[in-house]
Amino acid sequence: MTTAPLLEFIAREHPAFVHIPLGLVAVLPLAMLASFHPRHVRLWTGTSFFLALVGWLGSTVALASGLLWGRQIALIPPKAYLPVVATEKQVLQRILQVHELAALSGFVIGGFCVWLLWRSWRQMDAPEGTRRRRHGGRRFWERGVGAGPLLVAILWLGCWGLSGKLGGIMVFGNEETNRAAAEADAAKRADVEADLPIRALDYASLEPITRVPVQSRAHGNRWQRIWVTASGADAYQAGRPLPPGAYAVLSTFEDDKGRPSHEPGPLYMKEVKADGSQAFVFYWPRVPEAQRGEVGGQDSAYWRSPDPHLATCTGCHEKVGRP
Ligand code: HEC
Structure with missing residues (x-):
């Protein structure tokens, strides 16, 4: 396989890249919650928007590198986006499917969340008269960025958390993947014509x-x-x-x-x-x-x-x- 060294690097470092967006999205609900405090609404809404935006944009690198890596190690066919699961025994492929779908769902939900945060942040910049006052006097769930966007952020974190957990299993293995790998190995050793039609x-x-x-x-x-x-x-x-x-x-x-x-x-x-x-x-x-x-x-x-x-x-x- 002749891939440019930079692409090779981007693909292989997928397990490292993913931690940046995941870390940002993990603290995002905390920043959003902080915006509920009547005295710091603007500061924390801005911070939340910034965290969400950087996490979301950063995740594009993680998504692309994951796809590259999957293709490089032939888990994903050359022009495809998802692995092909032909038999129940292909444990890695099955996990990879869910891993990818969870990552993508997170990306879509995340995009929505970024938009919601951008909207509340912008409203705070609006002149006093037109702006909806979001603090003081309001009910708790209407303060700061609001409870709706907070739930969206938690859902986003949930998707990426699941994706990350499955990614960890694929990299470090669990009982099921280790058993499948051992079985595939044994089958290959028993198959004397695996490399040549003797x-x-x-x-x-x-x-x-x-x-x-x-x-x-x-x-x-x-x-x-x-x-x-x-x-x-x-x-x-x-x-x-x-x-x-x-x-x-x-x-x-x-x-x-x-x-x-x-x-x-x-x-x-x-x-x-x-x-x-x-x-x-x-x-x-x-x-x-x-x-x-x-x-x-x-x-x-x-x-x-x-x-x-x-x-x-x-x-x-x-x-x-x-x-
Ligand atoms: C268009 C029809 C057709 C296709 C396609 C075809 N075969 Fe055949 N095959 C035959 C026929 C008819 C024979 C009988 C001998 C002859 O006519 O060459 C035959 C004979 C054989 C034989 C000798 C044993 C026997 O059954 O006679 C082998 C081995 C064989 N084919 C393997 C293959 C393989 C492997 C492929 C695919 C890569 C293939 N064939 C594709 C029609 C076909």
Whole structure:
């Protein structure tokens, strides 16, 4: 990842930045409460407005850096604003969703609060005649900045407090996130093909079904050879479905213009799992520059079911009834 050092800094320091707006909004209700004192209304209303404004503006840096950071560590997809939660197991993503929504709600409520405070502060500057007197003689909740804005500020603090608490959990972990991380780690260790499709790469140890490369329209007109595990070779040749545990690999050959050659092209794999379901793999370790358009501009591709890139494989194989 090549990000400018400044952006990198802004992203990584998100946990530090957030304390400035949060701290200001934490003292805001106190300043607002102080404005209820009949002798200091103007001073404390002004102070409250200043605290709220700086906290609110400061929070834009915190919001932006949080989004940058989330994208940098791939919790949020590159062009998205919220993480995608695909399974219940993605504890971090689930917490991050609520964290972001709470932060944003706080931002909206905060904007409203700043406006309310600006309004009361301005009214105090108005000439004596037009100004609504807010102290002395008034009922308690009508003094100073008023009870309504005070409640709004407390709601604002509540949203950011929740967001901050969840942020702390994401950074320092709690029981649930630690368990999820340990489980993901164990699953990755048990998954020997997480980084390389080892069985597909070892296709030459399988039974060759086709002796010479033949052109396949189904797979981008590539020239391919088919290899099938011994456990499935007979069934494959008889046109029957592969038994559970069997798999087939297509090795392909082409040059960077897509013409037949001795250059290895992408590997395709189809596996029948123990439960009878099908899984696909697409592996293209070095994509020639001219062909990167086929794989979204990447210089290499390794996709495994349920990767969304493989939806076309599943779709066509179901349609043509390839067992
Ligand atoms: C347009 C339809 C279509 C698409 C898309 C497609 N296939 Fe196939 N696939 C076929 C057909 C038809 C065959 C039979 C051999 C041939 O014609 O190449 C086949 C054969 C295979 C085989 C050999 C085992 C078998 O079932 O015959 C594998 C492995 C395979 N495909 C993997 C994939 C993967 C991985 C993808 C996605 C990256 C994919 N296929 C996309 C139609 C398709």
